[in-house]
Amino acid sequence: MPKKHRQIYQPKPGSNYVHPSLGGSPRSSGDTQPKPTLSVNERLSNLRLAQASPASSERKRQLAELSNQRSLPPSLGQGILGQTAAAAPAPRSNGTSHRSRIRLRTPGPAPPPSWVSRLTSHRQALENRYYPAKRQPRTFGKNGAPMRTTPHDLARFLNMANENPVTPGSLLDMSLKAAARNWMDIVEDCFDSLDVIPAHLRVVLLSYLTTLGPSEGIDMAGLHALFPYPAEASSLDLSGLAGWGFTLKELRNWLHKSAKDSRDQLEKLQDQADDIADSWDQDASSDDSDSIRFSIPLSLDTDIQHLTKLSLAYPPSSISWTDLLSLSKNLHTITHLSLAHWPLPTRTPNSTSPYASLDRDFEEPALVLRMLAENTYCLRWLDLQACHSWLPALIHRSYVLPLSDSEDWTPQQQRPTGPNWNGSWRHLTYLNISQDPSSWFPTNTTILKTSSFRQKMAKTYFRIGVKHQQIIDDLRDYISTHPAQREFQINHCGSCHPSADLGDCWEECADCNAYLDMFVGLMARWLERETEARTVARGIIAARQGTGVRCAFDHGWQVRESYPVLNWV
Structure with a gap:
């Protein structure tokens, strides 16, 4: 069999590099001498000599002179002593632009400066659209x-x-x-x-x-x-x-x-x-x-x-x-x-x-x-x-x-x-079926007598019927017998003539018309709730017919036990 050919690589002269993967553990040769090891005292002495060198002493002296110098105001140094003002350091550039940036919903580059500087209102509109103003924080209590x-x-x-x-x-x-x-x-x-x-x-x-x-x-x-x-x-x-x-x-x-x-x-x-008591006189002496x-x-x-x-x-x-x-x-x-x-x-x-x-x-x-x-x-x-x-x-x-199987469902x-x-x-x-006491209460009964009030009420909300007229009549009687409720009854217009009350010049004054619109809206809501309360009271009275038990219904401004029988439709 032929012998295996084994290649032999010769390193270049002067090259002592060996790859870390090919290098093994270093072998100790007898020719290399170990480096001398310094003791702690020797190292401390070397440090003292290095600190006492002339270069370090000169550097310390220069730093001490600079720290002992007193600073002068720029006006005194330039005007009296003739010293030149030191230039301010250049601003450090971090690569960011100084233009403002609108927070958009989608990420992306900032808009051009022309878009931002030219259309300030458009920028504010964008911010209000995507990031509206925060609501006033609610008042919170414990926990x-x-x-x-x-x-x-x-x-x-x-x-x-x-x-x-x-x-x-x-x-x-x-x-x-x-x-x-x-x-x-x-x-x-x-x-x-x-x-x-x-x-x-x-x-x-x-x-x-x-x-x-x-x-x-x-x-x-x-x-x-x-x-x-x-x-x-x-x-x-x-x-x-x-x-x-x-x-x-x-x-x-x-x-x-x-x-x-x-x-x-x-x-x-x-x-x-x-x-059982321990003594014969214990029960007699106890009061309880x-x-x-x-x-x-x-x-x-x-x-x-x-x-x-x-x-x-x-x-x-x-x-x-x-x-x-x-x-x-x-x-x-x-x-x-x-x-x-x-x-x-x-x-x-x-x-x-x-x-x-x-x-x-x-x-x-x-x-x-x-x-x-x-x-x-x-x-x-x-x-x-x-x-x-x-x-x-x-x-x-x-x-x-009905429970019967007849086809008559009537x-x-x-x-x-x-x-x-x-x-x-x-x-x-x-x-007590009264409304919220902090809500609006009709104290101006002068408007209730005018025809314009009835016309606007019928045109906007509903027609004044028998059930509403009964409430209005009771309201007039209540205010006439309670002077404390007349605090806001008399309201002077002022635009037409100072002695005119609201309700006398509806066609002449715009303020009176605005007040009438507001009054009609509030009155319609108040009448609707008051009518509903009286309907409930009538239903309870009708359910108790023949029992002899009477119930007082408190509406907040009057207390009634019964109501006259009217056409309640």
Whole structure:
């Protein structure tokens, strides 16, 4: 076999380079001498010699002279000493352009300078289109929650229910106001000693907190500080508090827990009284033994028997009717209830159409109110202020098809799907169906007498009928008997002649025409809501015919128990 030919590469003379991949571990040869290793002391001495060199000493001296020189103002140096001003350093160029750049929706190069400098308004329009001005930030309270809605009147619920024992302007009234304004400091310093205040004053203080308390409301800890045992309070004014600082579920659990604790405490005292005494004269010396032995025990159910007046008015928009129904299942002793400013009754808020009130679809709200009425069958006083959008659900009736198999569909029957006014709510004697007190109220009755008002009303909105004329007549009588409501009744035009009232010169003055248009629009809206409230009142009166129970309907500016029979079409 032929031998393998093996090539032998000869390196070039003078070339000692070896590739790292081909090089192995360095071999120690006997000819190479190891480098001497310097000790620490030797290295320190070499450093001292390097620092003491003449070059470094000269550099240090120059730096010291420069640092000791005093700077002179440019005017003094140039004018007196004749020194030349040092040139300013050139701006550092980083390659970016100084022209402004519009933030566009899509990325890309900046627009040419001619587009930006020539059309300033076009640039502003682009910025407003793609990046509109930010809205004013909303006022947020604790934990990012919006600020709560507070009642307009102080202690509104207690005053309406005749439960406020405090005289306005008295020392007690001023003290309660100061305590409500400084509630956070009081809770922090006197958390465990608030129960020394009498229970009826703590009820009033809670009502003052609804208006003068913290903007974020009070939480369950503050409510528990006021009432460690809620059985002490027969009235709870939670207007503007329920749903803001605490939920209805937390309120329900707190009330149930307090009722259970009270029942357990009474049972414990009864067990102690039933025990055999250690001495023959122990029972005779105790004053509380007879009262404990012969006391009526509490029922074993979870009803809150002590609470008779409850206000849940002014809730947030996210309040749940389902939670209210769960809370009302154990509030059978409630006689006064305030649901002012509550939204449309529904158990499915996410699937209910926002136009249900406009479409007159009150089937679900009527069923919800019927369940609420069945849970509160002792109710005598109900506040539904500013609930005009769903007031017709109180008397809603649905059509029922006949059960026979005949093809005649004409005799359709109606059955009420709302609250039973002769059943669960048969004891109701007061119903507040007034509009929002902060809204517009027609105090200028002079315009109502003019023919131009009726013509514009009929042309723009609706014709003044019998039902509207009755409200206008009652409004005139009310303003004539209440001089305080005549504050804005007389309005002088000024453009035509100073002594002319608005309503005398509609065709002559443009200001009067503008005022008339505004007045007609507001009056049409107010009349529509007031007519709806009176229709509900008439429906309740008709449902109670023959029962003998009369109900007072509060419209905010008058209270009526009955209405004359008119052609209400």
